[in-house]
């Protein structure tokens with residue numbers, strides 16, 4: 018990565034590019050010029066800062082929800098076992 022490329026990114030990053038980089042940063046490590054370009058853009062663009070905050074909030078909520086799903090799955094297994102035990106009691110041995 019050249020200094021020239023990093024500087025070009027600092028000066029030319031559009032909101033669309035910044036939004037894409039904010040999203041990409043959730044999945045991969047950004048390059049040096051991408052990171053600095055994004056930082057510079059976020060320093061001057063309220064809309065993209067807000068977008069990043071919203072994306073982080075969504076990610077956080079999704080992680081919490083995923084954790085709850087695990088608990089729900091455990092509860093479902095326990096519920097299925099109770100139902101199966103109840104059916105065995107009613108139907109008797111087969």
Ligand SMILES: [Zn+2]
Nearest residue numbers: 032035062065
């Ligand atoms: Zn922007």
